[in-house]
Amino acid sequence: MNTLAVHPSVPLAARSRAETEPATRPFVPGPHGTHITVRGLRKSFAGQPLYEHFDLDIPKGRIVSVFGPNGCGKSTLINMVAGLVPMDGGEALFEGKTLRETQIGYVFQNYREALLPWKRAADNIRYALRLAGRTRGETEARLEELVRSFDVRFDLNRYPYELSGGQQQLVSIMRALAPEPEVLFLDEPFSALDYEMTLFMRDKLQSIFQQTGTTMVLVSHDLEEAVYIADRVLLLTRRPTRIAAWVDVDVPRARSAATLADPRFVEIKARCLDIFQREVPRH
Ligand SMILES: Nc1ncnc2c1ncn2[C@@H]1O[C@H](COP(=O)(O)OP(=O)(O)O)[C@@H](O)[C@H]1O
Ligand SMILES: [Mg+2]
Structure with missing residues (x-):
């Protein structure tokens, strides 16, 4: 296995310990302000690894957008953290609590069902x-x-x-x-809506977030939307999936149509696109 392919934020010492004694690895909490801590997540489908030794810290009271190539495991990731799909290994805690002890909300991609x-x-x-x-x-x-x-x-x-x-x-x-809910998960919640409705719903979600401060994790396949809505963008690689980068979106709220032309917004979007293109070479 090529250990250099591991996300650089995972110390090699912790990684080798995980490989030798996975059951006894101590739970390493996230930095101050972390809401959801994912540690040692593993998931395969049909023998093909999707996640291996995957660690993630989701901040509290922020909107995180999850962006990555089609099929990289965005839906599977939030579904595992929300308890809808079983993990093969690892765990997710919500400020130290289990999922059972936590009130979560989930918005499905397909509103029809x-x-x-x-x-x-x-x-x-x-x-x-x-x-x-x-x-x-x-x-x-x-x-x-x-x-x-x-x-x-x-x-x-x-x-x-x-x-x-x-x-x-x-x-x-x-x-x-x-x-x-303490956490709201949304899987491409606007992807089936027309453009006008999408713009309206993004702003609705933003205003609800500003009223409540609920931690939100939103999957999007639209980079502009991912950046527009988020405080931080989580960029994922192709499978086996790693964190390509975290990008802060330090653009003030309330964001509006004018934000899309704001130089800071445009710059952040370009940076995300650059990382995406580097991490996701065309075949
Ligand atoms: N229930 C399943 N059985 C087999 N393969 C699956 C299943 N769910 C997802 N996958 C595969 O796992 C990968 C990630 O899927 P998914 O999480 O839906 O990706 P994304 O949401 O990023 O497009 C894809 O290759 C997909 O085909
Ligand atoms: Mg998906």
Whole structure:
């Protein structure tokens, strides 16, 4: 194995220990301000490694965008951390807590399959709140609060099939945020929406983030979107997947259409593209 291919932030000493005594390796916490700590993650599909000895620290109260080549394991990564796909090895902790002890939210890429079709939009949200243990009264109060903060202008008493794609995805995001999760995972949440709706939803998500400060991990295959939305961009390599780089997006919020032409924004986007092209040579 070529150890030089390992991400440089993983000390070689820790790495050789992991190889010799994986079960007893002490858990190394992330730097101050870390929310999610992933250590020693391993995952293969059909004998082909996707992740090997993968370590990751996700900061608290920030939006992280995950960007990388198609098939590099972006969805699998957040699905493993969110407990939807099993890891072959390793662990993820949320400020030292297990997933079981943590309230998370998840927004799926395909909004058409995300909402319960036999429940009205409002009942989809109520259902999430009741599952999270809220009383009937608390559920109604929280629903009203969500309608206000999302500035919902359509009828939530409609069924999902009666709503547009954008409206359905908005309901999915409201449902995921309803129980006030500590972390919100979003897998390409806007990829099935038209451009106008995508712009609207990005800004909605940003304003909710500014109101709540919820840690968010958003997968995107659109570099401009990844940079626009994030405080930090996590750039991944081709599989077996490593961290290519972390890029800080020190562009003030609230970001808007004007941000896309801001020289600082353009520079950061170019830097990300440069890293991507270096790490992902064309075959
Ligand atoms: N359930 C599965 N069975 C077999 N291979 C899978 C499965 N899920 C994902 N993969 C493979 O793992 C790789 C990463 O997939 P995925 O996480 O969906 O990538 P991304 O979201 O970055 O496009 C791909 O090569 C994909 O084909
Ligand atoms: Mg994916």
